[in-house]
Amino acid sequence: MTDKRPTLTIKPKAASARPTKPAGNPAAQYARPKPAAKPERKLDAKPAAAPNKPAAAPTPAPRPSYEVKPQFQQAYRPDLPGDSLALALLGAASAVAQVRGGTALPQALSNVFAAFGATPQGRGAIQDLAYRTMRGLGRAETLLGLMTTKAPDVPMLVGLIQCALVLLDPPAGEAPAYEPFTIVDQAVTAAGNHPDMAHAKAMVNAVLRRFLREREELVATALKQALAQWNYPQWWIDATKAAYPRDWEAILAAGNRHPPLTLRVNTRKISLEDYLRQLEQAGLEADQVGPAALRLKQATNVSQIPGFHDGLVSVQDAGAQLAAPLLGLEDGMRVLDACAAPGGKSGHILELANVELTAVDADPQRLARVGDNLGRLGLSATLVAAEAQSKDWWDGQAFDRILADVPCTASGIVRRHPDIRWLRRKTDTRQLTTLSGEILDNLWQMLRADGKLLFVTCSLWPQESEAQAAAFAARHTDAVRLDAPGQLLPASGAGLDHDGLFYALFQKRAA
Numbered sequence: 001m002t003d004k005r006p007t008l009t010i011k012p013k014a015a016s017a018r019p020t021k022p023a024g025n026p027a028a029q030y031a032r033p034k035p036a037a038k039p040e041r042k043l044d045a046k047p048a049a050a051p052n053k054p055a056a057a058p059t060p061a062p063r064p065s066y067e068v069k070p071q072f073q074q075a076y077r078p079d080l081p082g083d084s085l086a087l088a089l090l091g092a093a094s095a096v097a098q099v100r101g102g103t104a105l106p107q108a109l110s111n112v113f114a115a116f117g118a119t120p121q122g123r124g125a126i127q128d129l130a131y132r133t134m135r136g137l138g139r140a141e142t143l144l145g146l147m148t149t150k151a152p153d154v155p156m157l158v159g160l161i162q163c164a165l166v167l168l169d170p171p172a173g174e175a176p177a178y179e180p181f182t183i184v185d186q187a188v189t190a191a192g193n194h195p196d197m198a199h200a201k202a203m204v205n206a207v208l209r210r211f212l213r214e215r216e217e218l219v220a221t222a223l224k225q226a227l228a229q230w231n232y233p234q235w236w237i238d239a240t241k242a243a244y245p246r247d248w249e250a251i252l253a254a255g256n257r258h259p260p261l262t263l264r265v266n267t268r269k270i271s272l273e274d275y276l277r278q279l280e281q282a283g284l285e286a287d288q289v290g291p292a293a294l295r296l297k298q299a300t301n302v303s304q305i306p307g308f309h310d311g312l313v314s315v316q317d318a319g320a321q322l323a324a325p326l327l328g329l330e331d332g333m334r335v336l337d338a339c340a341a342p343g344g345k346s347g348h349i350l351e352l353a354n355v356e357l358t359a360v361d362a363d364p365q366r367l368a369r370v371g372d373n374l375g376r377l378g379l380s381a382t383l384v385a386a387e388a389q390s391k392d393w394w395d396g397q398a399f400d401r402i403l404a405d406v407p408c409t410a411s412g413i414v415r416r417h418p419d420i421r422w423l424r425r426k427t428d429t430r431q432l433t434t435l436s437g438e439i440l441d442n443l444w445q446m447l448r449a450d451g452k453l454l455f456v457t458c459s460l461w462p463q464e465s466e467a468q469a470a471a472f473a474a475r476h477t478d479a480v481r482l483d484a485p486g487q488l489l490p491a492s493g494a495g496l497d498h499d500g501l502f503y504a505l506f507q508k509r510a511a
């Protein structure tokens, strides 16, 4: 047990209801925490602006609430019923706090599941709430800032209130998952159950009840801020606006939608029509969103998907399914998948032709998943754990085709990974662009004359995609740029549903 006391204090109503003077960039709260930073213990001393000040951008005073070192007891196992909302809130709060500390959400969730000894039902509830909170975090953070004057010094306490606010304040058109009084009651129970938060029970109760009382006013004030309106850090919003002055709102909105479950039919084993019949027999409805892509109307566990374990289908976004066909594969070719894990595109390559595939990835653990995925499909490749910007691992024999699905910010797949926006820093783009440029230059030397290299990113930022492709073409005068989709913006609708991806195809001019 810790004797730490929560120090969050609640703003009086009058102060919170009034627009406050913009006092800094609220997105600064989303900077990655500096590990050595000391908790900021000062009270927010900024007075609220007079009501007749310009009300265009009322901003709660910035609070460095994430510049504290995570202190929560991650290994603590709560004494709560496995199927209770309190347990789900506590688990999701821990996951949110870990994300704010720099851990990717899937890893954070697996830490929570292990620490809590969560049942399958409990895992589902924790995961659902954590993902919802990632999509509503900007709004919850802003609301919390409007109701409190001081940075809570326990990150998990912040996470708990934010998770509860997300449940109390669902997105427009979504029905609340629970009665408000149940959410408040369970959040208080959750706080009371955790040694780091037990003393904050009354405060959790007060903040959440205050939100219920003043909801309309608080939400209206919060929504004047882009952070709350879009649920992305300000730099991300600015970058999207700068790159897509016409489409930025649609792009941000697309990233907040729930992703579909899209299947790739293994046409080596079964036709699309025959597989659609199998789905129908299993009571699953789907529509076609690509040559071999079927979007399930209702997402389901893969164990319920007919033929999944026999390799009839794989889970893959329809946009990602464009990669392998663009390579123009023929039997007998030597093909390199240079950043292969977890193997979605490797599997598709091997489904399309009998090629000799080498799958490289810098992360040995992720590379093992390529083996698992190919095993399920009954296919195989040479797996190499190595860096694609190095030649150490190469036997010197040129490849006929190279797929370079390079590491990037993943800004095009935020609907599937809503934590990415809170984990990334603005400077990541530059670092990743430098690395991917090195990878492309290195791989180009491994391509035979007349061979083709497909450059792919799941990014929306032009620096990582089109500008990188153009710079590559300028550096390599023997590179001929062929037709490819270029930048695909995230889209969903009738007969269409894909993430944001970029494709550029190059052929090496014969000497």
Ligand SMILES: C[S@@+](CC[C@H](N)C(=O)[O-])C[C@H]1O[C@@H](n2cnc3c(N)ncnc32)[C@H](O)[C@@H]1O
Pocket (backbone or CB within 6 Å): 320, 338, 339, 340, 341, 342, 343, 344, 345, 346, 360, 361, 362, 363, 366, 386, 387, 388, 389, 405, 406, 407, 408, 458
């Ligand atoms: C976009 S993902 C690849 C997705 C994969 N092509 C698929 O379709 O399933 C990028 C991959 O690049 C790997 N990676 C990161 N840096 C790398 C490097 N320097 N060399 C090779 N692989 C790298 C990551 O481990 C990650 O698995």
